[in-house]
Amino acid sequence: MKLRSGLRTKFLLLMTLALVVLLLTMALMLKRQEQMQGEVVEITRDAMAGVIDNSLNRRGEGMVNQLAESLTNPLYYFDLDAMGELTASALRQPDARYVLVYDEDGVIIHDGSEAISSYGKRMDDGFANDVIMSDGLLTLFDDSLMDVSTPIMIGDERLGGVRMGFDLEVSQGFQERAVQDMRERLAVLGHRQVVGVGLVAGCLLLMGIGMLWLVQRWLVRPIRHLADSARQIEAGRFDLDLPTSRRRDEVGELLRAFSRMSESVARHDRDIRRMAYTDALTGLSNRLAFREALDEQLLQMRGEGQQLALLFADIDDFKRVNDTLGHDAGDDVLVQCSARIRDVIAREAGDDALLARFGGDEFVILVRALPRDDGPGVREIATQLAERLVVELGQPLIVQDRQVFLGTSIGITLFPDDASTAASLMKNGDIAMYQAKVAGKNCFRFYSRAMDLAVERRVNLEHELRGAWERGELSLVYQPVYRLSDRTMVGAEALLRWNHPKHGQVAPSVFIDVAEQSGLIESLGPRVLHAACSEAVRWQQMLPGREPLTVAVNVSPRQLRGGGALAEVVASCLKETGLEAGRLHLELTETAVIGDEAHVGEELARLRETGVKVLLDDFGTGFSGLSHLRRVPVDGVKIDRSFIADILRDPDDLALTSAIIAMAHSLGITVIAEGVEKAGQYALLRERGCDQAQGYWLGSPMPGPEFLALLKEEGR
CATH class of the missing domain: 3.30.70.270 (Reverse transcriptase/Diguanylate cyclase domain)
Structure with missing residues (x-):
């Protein structure tokens, strides 16, 4: 009995010792498992934080750069509708907190809202001064916000800039949910391991060896591989060769989830790069x-x-x-x-x-x-x-x-x-x-290197042309127009001249082209029109008994394509000066008509509704043919001087001139010849039935007082 008691005691002691060893082993294993889970969570948290921050930074810079490129033209032309569409599209990003378009002084032009409630306000937040002073792409952070801004440039000129705020709480929330999900899955995995240890308590050594092997194979190695992959993603290497796992446990799901996340990050990186380097409309490189x-x-x-x-x-x-x-x-x-x-x-x-x-x-x-x-x-x-x-x-x-x-x-x-x-x-x-x-x-x-000087001269000329009218450097001269049948003056063409204080007379072909290219013609044109109409009224007032004279004013293609504004300017000018509409002739070049006859025809129809006459200038030089006379509503054509110059010795020019006169007359259109320099040209044009003519043989361009004196002399 004592033996039994001793064996039982020994057995109990052994059982107790085994149980103590088992408990200690389990405690040690649980302790080690808890530490390992914490390490895994921290490694994954750090890796994911780096990946998410890097991705958000790249995405933010890419979006702001693309938005700045798209806003260049709208900001240059102050197109608030276009700015609104672009900024509203950017605000639809889930983590976008605000989008601001501002001018070079930091004044807000658009905030993406329909009402633009912050329009005209100067930016005064903590980042504002750094953003306004920045010459390039700038990314700033605080605890809950990433602010990305860049200036908007056109050439070397800074128009303003655009900035976009991204809510860091969105990405932080995603990170915390992912980490919490990982912690829960690791906890489930640890519980299964503890249950396994309890079931094989009698095989402590084998269980320990087996668990170490399993942990190493199923947990530590995959997590270590994930950590290495996360560090590569953090470094910007997204195209990783991640192993596929067929495991159905949490580690397998974690491996597959990480693989999907890696593919998603790589795909977003490719999309951002494509957006940053590709023109959205044409698909070309930008x-x-x-x-x-x-x-x-x-x-x-x-x-x-x-x-x-x-x-x-x-x-x-x-x-x-x-x-x-x-x-x-x-x-x-x-x-x-x-x-x-x-x-x-x-x-x-x-x-x-x-x-x-x-x-x-x-x-x-x-x-x-x-x-x-x-x-x-x-x-x-x-x-x-x-x-x-x-x-x-x-x-x-x-x-x-x-x-x-x-x-x-x-x-x-x-x-x-x-x-x-x-x-x-x-x-x-x-x-x-x-x-x-x-x-x-x-x-x-x-x-060629000479072009640099030409561009510099043209820029200087454009600068000096601005304000030339106010300084009195620009003036009008008038070239008489005669009726060929009785050589009676019936009107004059108003021509703009520039007397530069340093360079003297600047050729009209030079400064008119500068005005056309720079857009100055849109402000000079109405002034020239008003001055010419006022002068024509003065002629009638000074010579009341004389046949009313017409005045012809040249219209540039840019004025003609102003969306109906030219007709309004003409009507207003006639009303202010009191000139009869039928005495105003508007001249436009043939080349201005070619390419969009339908639109030009509509504009000319609006002009003719005001009562003015429309003449097609430099006719024959646009290679358009006489067919334009049927499709474009004009009252007269002016045969270019290049044809008139050789009509006495070139049969082809004479034949072409005669054909123009005959065709125009058949359509009920007046014909005016330019560049009449000889008596023989005058006589030949009169013989061929040309209606009117102008040129140096008949009268050179002259200032208003001289033209009025010529009128008085002819009226005697």
Whole structure:
């Protein structure tokens, strides 16, 4: 019995010892498991925080950069509707707290709301001063907010900027939920392990070895791999080769969830990069992508003897499409033009060329060429490509079931001949493209160093032209117009002259073109019209018994395409000056009509409703044919002086002039000849039935007082 008691005691002691060992082992294992779970949670928390912060930072910078690119034109033209659409779209992001568009002084222009409640207020938050003073992309943080801002530039001029606030609590909440989910899953896994330890209590050693092996294989190794992957994602390497797991437990779900998260982050990174480097409308590379590609090309080409060319192509008169047909039609034009450019590049330059859209209606092409004795150089390739582009983009486009003629102006600059840096090449390309515009559009020009001086002179001329009317430097002269049948003066053409205080008389062909390109013509045109009408009224008042004289005023294409504003200006001028509408003749060039006859016809119809006469100036130089006389409502045509100059010795010019007169008369249109310099020209035009004429043989342009004196002398 004692033996039994001793064995029982020993057994109990052994059982008790085993139980104590088991409890201690379990306690130690639970302690170790708790520590391991905490380490896993902290590692995962740190990894996820880095990934989320990095992703949010990249997404915020990408969105603000894209928003700044899109807001350039709306901010430049102060288009609040366009700003509202862009900012409202950005505000729809789930973590976007605010979007602000501000000017260069930090005054808010748009906040994405319909009412723009903060319009005109200066930004005064804690980040405001840093944002306003920043010259580039700026990201600022506080406890609950990430503020990303960047200036909006046009060329070297800062128009203002845009800033966007992202709520960090959204990403922090996502992180905490993910960590909590991981903690719960690890807790479930730990409970299963404890239950397993209790069930195999009699095999403590084997259980310990097995558990260590299982933990190492099923938990530590996957978590360690996840931690390594998270660190790579944090470093920006998103394309990871994560192993697929068929496990059905929490660790397997965690591995699959992490794999899906990695794929999602990589996909969002690709989307952000695509948005940051791709033009949304045409699918081409944008300015940022092109600049990086150009920098990379220049870095690779240094010292290798390679050459490249940049072609800056700007669509001529593109603004007219937006103004007359709407921005949807303008987008359609850009898509069609980009497709034509791609086709030409594929045929002429192959895969070595890179095409990008810089915004608006400007496209840039990069062409490379290796120095070879048996192949064309980069200049020849660029020339051939530019010639084909001019031809292809000069073909009519079908927009909203109508033909639109635009054309393109192309500037070309070469590396390393013209410049060795990306910034200089792009500046030179812009200058060459501008010179192509000045040369008459729908052509191409290579950059030369003389263009820098020409651009500087043109900029100075534009600056001096502003305010020239107020300073009294601009004045009108009047060239008499005579009726050929009895050589009686019936009117005069008003011509604008600029007497520069330093350079003297500036050629009208120079400063009128500057006024047209800069938009100054829109302010000068009404002043010229008012002055000419006032002078015509004065003639009638000074010579009441004389046959009323007409006055002709030139109208620029830019004024004509002002959306009906010209008719309103004319009506207001006639009312203010008291001039009879039938005595005012408005002259527009033939080339202003070509390309959009339907719209121009509507504008001319509105003008004629006011009672004024419309004349087609420089007729015959636009290569449009006499068919325009049937489709465009005009009262008269002025035969260009280039035809009149040779009618005495060139049978072709005489035949063409005679045909114009006969065709115009058959349509009931008055014919006026310009540039009559000889008595023989006058006699021949009179014989052919021309109605009126002007030229130096009949009378040169003269100031108002001299013209009035001539009228008095003829009235005697």
